[in-house]
Amino acid sequence: MSLASPLGTVGVLVRYWVKGRFTKATILGLIIGEAFSVVFILFGSSTYLSFSNRVGLTTGLSEVAGSLVLALYLIGLIQSGFNGGGLPVSSSDVDYVFTSPVPPREVFAAKVLLNSLTTVLFGFPPIIVLYLRFSAYYHTPMTAAILAGLVTLVFLVIGLLLAADITLSLGHGIGERKKLWRNLFIVLVLVLSLLPITLLIPGIPSEVAYVTRVLPNGLAAIVSVGLVSGTQGGLDYILDLLLLFAWITRTKLPAWTRVEGRSGR
């Protein structure tokens, strides 16, 4: 009697968790929620574009707005990570998965994968709709909207991995013991994530803009908005993309190494 390969075990966990989570009633609720979010996005983006057109705002401000929205998403995810909610572990998991011979690193890998799938599945359509609306407004090709959506998707995965990393390293009691570090880190993440707001202040030093450009939310916003508005291109675009992928690699590594380290529970 032996367990399947790690990949096979992760596959079994995800398959049955998905089966258990997406009942008919849940799927119906999700479709209704998804339709509502698409309508809301269309309404919100049209209002924003109409307002920006009337007062003559530039795409630069769209980048700031996009960056802020993504920053808030990141903060929400990280906050859930601090609360141990980044990777929700149910009492059923405790009773049946954590008492099984499946190593915790495989359980957490499956949790991250399931969270990512859920985010992609339900977060992606409204994002694409938003970029399609922008693309129609700026008369850029539809492919630009899809590319912009993919860039935002990379950002979402960064957020998930960061939340998973924080959950695993600070969550479940360890967080309490490291309260000071936890709170300092929250403040740091908040400050860095909300940096783009300072760009709205007239005469802000250009260094701040550079800092914003290298943060994942700033990068994702600049590249995505740049693509749909047709202002992004050339070497800057490639450099921004490379930086964004550097972020995902940097975020990914600590998450897995810490999970490995906790396999003894």
Next chain:
Amino acid sequence: MVEISIENLTKHYGTLVALDNISLKIASGEVFGLLGPNGAGKSTLLKTLVGILRPTTGTIRIGAIDIVADPEKAKKMIGYLPENPSLYTGLTTQEFLQFVGKIRGVADDLLDREISESLKSFGLEEKRNSLVGTLSKGMKQKVALIATSLHSPQVLVLDEPLTALDPKTRVSVKDWIGGQTTRGVTTILSTHDLDVAQTHAGRIAIIDHGRIVAVGDIESLRHMANTASDAKLEDVFLRLTEEKGEDPARR
């Protein structure tokens, strides 16, 4: 068949001492009863034993395997029935049992056969495709029992298997426990049902305030409690726990 060895086990939750220097040896194939008032530390002991909780100090060995040093290997040998099992309510009975069997490494063909036979013996065949969330409390307990033994464990850890069950279900659960013990599975049975403990367990440990107050067969416990030679386990239990300064009825 494997023996269980617990040495100097302590478990602290902050300043609260849930388990205080517990040492026990449970022989291969033995049925070991665990009694104690609510909050005595029974569930904490069992959760530590199955690897859900990590001991503060001390060691637990399942056969030759240390549960902290090699949890995956130890967990392969254990079947655990939680006090209030949280089943995956969005899965059907069959899916839930398949899931539990697969993550415990049971081969697919063997698993299907085992599930069919177990559902039949518990009279749950008709509920095979019903969502677990729609089953009654008794049915859920039966499904949880099947899940506990799908991988033919060498050690069974049963936490209050008879709580809140109707008489009919209690009989089938008692039969199941009897069946497992005759197979020679080393069993730890935590229960408030003193009759079940007296019927099935060769030795019984009484735990109170995180400490083992007394351990032995019913005769030794009667002797320790200084009760009559035909005293019921209930009287022995009350005497032994009262001697520690607490009236269990008040908890």
